[in-house]
Amino acid sequence: MAESRRPLPRPTPETQHFWDGTRERELRLQRCDACSQVYFPPRPFCPACASRKVSVFAASGRGTLYSYVINHRAPPGSGFEPPYSIAVVELDEGPRMMTNIVGVPQTPEALQLDMPVEAVYEDFTDQITLPFFRPLEAS
Amino acid sequence: MRPGSVAIVGAAETTELGRIPDQSQLQLHADAALNTLADAGLTPADVDGVATAGESPTGVAHYLGITPTWVDGTAVGGCSFMLHVRHAAAAINEGFCKTVLITHGESGRSRIGRGGFSRPAASLQGQFEAPFGTMGAPSTFTIPVLRYMKKYGVTEEQLAMVAVVQREWAARNPRASYRDPIDVDDVLSSDMIAYPFRKLMCCLVTDGGGALILTSAERARDFPQRPVYVIGTGESVETPMVSQMEDFTTSRAFRVSGRAAFEEAGIAHGDVDHLMIYDAFAHLPLYGLEDLGFVGRGEAADFVEERNTAEGGKLPLNTNGGGLSYMHSGMYGMYALQESVRQLRGTAPAQVKDARISIAHGVGGMFAASGTIVLSNEAR
Ligand SMILES: [Zn+2]
Numbered sequence: 001m002a003e004s005r006r007p008l009p010r011p012t013p014e015t016q017h018f019w020d021g022t023r024e025r026e027l028r029l030q031r032c033d034a035c036s037q038v039y040f041p042p043r044p045f046c047p048a049c050a051s052r053k054v055s056v057f058a059a060s061g062r063g064t065l066y067s068y069v070i071n072h073r074a075p076p077g078s079g080f081e082p083p084y085s086i087a088v089v090e091l092d093e094g095p096r097m098m099t100n101i102v103g104v105p106q107t108p109e110a111l112q113l114d115m116p117v118e119a120v121y122e123d124f125t126d127q128i129t130l131p132f133f134r135p136l137e138a139s
Numbered sequence: 140m141r142p143g144s145v146a147i148v149g150a151a152e153t154t155e156l157g158r159i160p161d162q163s164q165l166q167l168h169a170d171a172a173l174n175t176l177a178d179a180g181l182t183p184a185d186v187d188g189v190a191t192a193g194e195s196p197t198g199v200a201h202y203l204g205i206t207p208t209w210v211d212g213t214a215v216g217g218c219s220f221m222l223h224v225r226h227a228a229a230a231i232n233e234g235f236c237k238t239v240l241i242t243h244g245e246s247g248r249s250r251i252g253r254g255g256f257s258r259p260a261a262s263l264q265g266q267f268e269a270p271f272g273t274m275g276a277p278s279t280f281t282i283p284v285l286r287y288m289k290k291y292g293v294t295e296e297q298l299a300m301v302a303v304v305q306r307e308w309a310a311r312n313p314r315a316s317y318r319d320p321i322d323v324d325d326v327l328s329s330d331m332i333a334y335p336f337r338k339l340m341c342c343l344v345t346d347g348g349g350a351l352i353l354t355s356a357e358r359a360r361d362f363p364q365r366p367v368y369v370i371g372t373g374e375s376v377e378t379p380m381v382s383q384m385e386d387f388t389t390s391r392a393f394r395v396s397g398r399a400a401f402e403e404a405g406i407a408h409g410d411v412d413h414l415m416i417y418d419a420f421a422h423l424p425l426y427g428l429e430d431l432g433f434v435g436r437g438e439a440a441d442f443v444e445e446r447n448t449a450e451g452g453k454l455p456l457n458t459n460g461g462g463l464s465y466m467h468s469g470m471y472g473m474y475a476l477q478e479s480v481r482q483l484r485g486t487a488p489a490q491v492k493d494a495r496i497s498i499a500h501g502v503g504g505m506f507a508a509s510g511t512i513v514l515s516n517e518a519r
Pocket of ligand 1 (some may be wrong): 032033034035036037046047048050051054
């Protein structure tokens with residue numbers, strides 16, 4: 001288990017499937033059965049057309065780096081060691097989500113906008129696994 | 140709202156700005172309110188409408204001894220006071236009340252008598268943003284800007300210029316917290332807060348307050364101060380999660396609010412003599428200039444660099460020094476409105492000659508909400 005002083009999410013009935021997914025190393029998004037919109041964060045209806053007929057599916061876990069800051073200020077005991085990136089990734093399926101970019105120096109040179117990234121998972125408690133992203137290995 | 144049907148007849152800030160460790164947040168509301176009542180020649184008994192954010196309107200009304208027939212507790216962040224002006228104008232027109240007091244007070248620096256910043260772990264922000272280390276505005280409000288800079292080729296030097304020009308305005312304002320001149324190198328060598336934001340690109344954290352009194356245009360002529368008429372208003376919200384903005388290079392809330400205010404006022408951009416854009420961080424005036432339509436997409440940084448918003452430029456912007464140099468208690472919108480009123484009364488320290496129309500444009504949360512108020516010193 002990783003340190004857990006960072007603020008951890010408390011799932012709600014509407015978001016539980018997402019956090020169940022990260023525990024199983026899956027990034028679970030929702031798709032509208034009526035209009036095919038893929039969306040995030042979770043809710044049991046489509047934000048584009050308001051249909052309640054929506055399905056959960058496992059996304060690819062891949063995306064690109066959309067924007068970020070490198071935070072240089074975090075109080076001791078906050079669970080964060082500056083400098084660290086706070087990033088927004090645009091997933092290949094369309095939605096964007098906040099995350100941290102890991103496995104790479106936390107510098108502007110190493111963190112290039114639009115670079116391909118993939119999800120990695122870190123367990124913080126028995127219940128909560130956070131999705132981070134790292135540069136996608138060129139293959 | 141009927142353009143020009145309501146006027147601001149009282150406006151004042153707290154007696155002190157900056158560090159005020161001997162007053163609670165509620166007392167800052169009261170200090171601003173009492174100064175504003177004096178400015179308008181009124182007492183609390185003359186007030187029948189109360190609007191505020193940060194504290195409840197119930198708490199403010201009771202503390203001041205006001206018995207309201209209308210209240211508004213809209214609290215959508217730092218632009219809440221723009222929304223209060225809009226809602227108050229509608230309420231006065233509808234006859235719900237005659238004399239509205241809008242108060243702001245915030246112990247942003249000393250933190251006397253105020254609650255903390257919290258995001259419940261089960262909220263969407265608590266689940267999908269806070270776990271990744273967003274810690275208040277400096278590490279959250281700033282996240283969209285790299286996308287904006289990449290799209291339009293905006294440089295860190297240009298971002299720094301926003302702070303440089305505003306410091307020039309602040310140098311003329313005896314009440315501004317920071318008045319010493321700075322240049323681009325000073326900004327770019329100040330401490331890194333959240334890349335690409337340096338300390339001098341981030342707002343101050345201070346204590347203070349301000350208040351406004353509004354009444355109908357017919358009654359406004361009987362007050363001691365020159366009336367400032369509300370001729371256009373707008374408001375909107377987008378998302379409480381910065382990560383879920385539709386587009387990181389433009390604010391939907393800014394566009395919707397700004398468009399409504401311009402349409403209601405029936406003015407063109409060239410009619411605007413003076414502009415306030417809430418500047419919690421140096422990128423906000425750039426987004427504001429573009430989203431309000433004063434310049435085209437991606438043109439704001441050049442516009443500022445070419446000194447159009449500086450003294451002698453065609454669009455004087457943030458003439459009190461702004462949140463970057465004047466003061467920023469947390470919910471800065473009230474101070475933007477105060478400066479617009481001063482400019483239209485002709486009493487601003489850095490007075491824009493013959494200003495007739497001023498716009499105060501506010502942001503709430505991290506691009507979460509917006510309010511826009513168009514003011515004029517000429518009756519309609
Ligand atoms: Zn749909």
